[in-house]
Amino acid sequence: MRDYQPVQIVSLLSRIPLFEGLSADELARLAKSTREMRVSKGETLFRRGDPSTGFHVLVYGQMKLALSSVQGTEKVVEIIQPGQSFGEAIMFMEKPYFVFAQALSDSLVLHISKTAIYEELENDHAFVRKMLAGMAMRLHQLMIDVEAYSLHSGTQRVIGYLMHELVEPQQKDDNVVLELSANKGVIASRLNLTQEHFSRILHDLSALGLIVVDGKRICIPSVPKLRAHQLA
The missing domain is CATH 1.10.10.10 (Winged helix-like DNA-binding domain superfamily/Winged helix DNA-binding domain)
Known part of the structure; x- marks a missing residue:
């Protein structure tokens, strides 16, 4: 996997809705703790039980988050599209992943370390609100899913x-x-x-x-x- 230079990572981060409004200095700080990962179609980004050291943002491509039983049955929990982040809640809980992530197409993913995120959260209240809003939207979608599975x-x-x-x-x-x-x-x-x-x-x-x-x-x-x- 080829690493981008810091200036290129700053450019990628600036296009993600979650990071809109961050200053050039803030983006530069995040870029220092961000690594670019190219994931080929069918390749697994992380497995259930792997430790979480940060969260991910999909730049392009498509990822699925899924559960797998011992019998091999698979349940897709979420389909991640470009611009979406994933793994924030597990990062804050400091728990291992309970789903696996696999590329549905050739994808570019950014991994941002939790240390860098914690530092920005201490300094930027607007960023805190954005991360909370993102996790709240995911929880809301989960409730919609439960309703659909149960009643529809x-x-x-x-x-x-x-x-x-x-x-x-x-x-x-x-x-x-x-x-x-x-x-x-x-x-x-x-x-x-x-x-x-x-x-x-x-x-x-x-x-x-x-x-x-x-x-x-x-x-x-x-x-x-x-x-x-x-x-x-």
């Missing part, structure tokens, strides 16, 4: 996912096209469904004329009709 049907979960994937703001509600952000197996696991169940739901929605499936591309002829079916 598989079809409702799939439609909810498609609604979430729509690019905002939508300029029109007819013939909207989106591309699935990951393969169907990963998305199914994220929605707490088997891949077969997920594919069957897509087939049923297609048979009803609510979507048109072309590989990873999904065309929605009418967003209001699809949303109404979710609420039915």
Whole structure:
């Protein structure tokens, strides 16, 4: 893995929403404790039980956070997209990772040491609020997931996912096209469904004329009709 020079890491950090508003000096201090990691598709960034020495930010690519049983069954907890950070809560708890992280595509990840983060938190209250807001949003999403798994049907979960994937703001509600952000197996696991169940739901929605499936591309002829079916 090739290391970036400090000035390049500062440039990468400055593009991450979490670090917006930090001064050049603050970014430079963080850069000294940041290392760049290139992770190839299928490669594991960290495993369950590994010690946490900081947290990560995804610059480009895609990562999944997942649990794996002794039988080999996998449950995807979260799909990380560019600009997102992950691992903050474990860093603050000073516990080992309880999930593993694996690249879904060739990715560039920044690892920022907890020592540097602790120093910045002591000096910048706005940065504290941003980190708290990020963790609160993740907790809120977890509660939404628990509600969906407990109270919503598989079809409702799939439609909810498609609604979430729509690019905002939508300029029109007819013939909207989106591309699935990951393969169907990963998305199914994220929605707490088997891949077969997920594919069957897509087939049923297609048979009803609510979507048109072309590989990873999904065309929605009418967003209001699809949303109404979710609420039915």
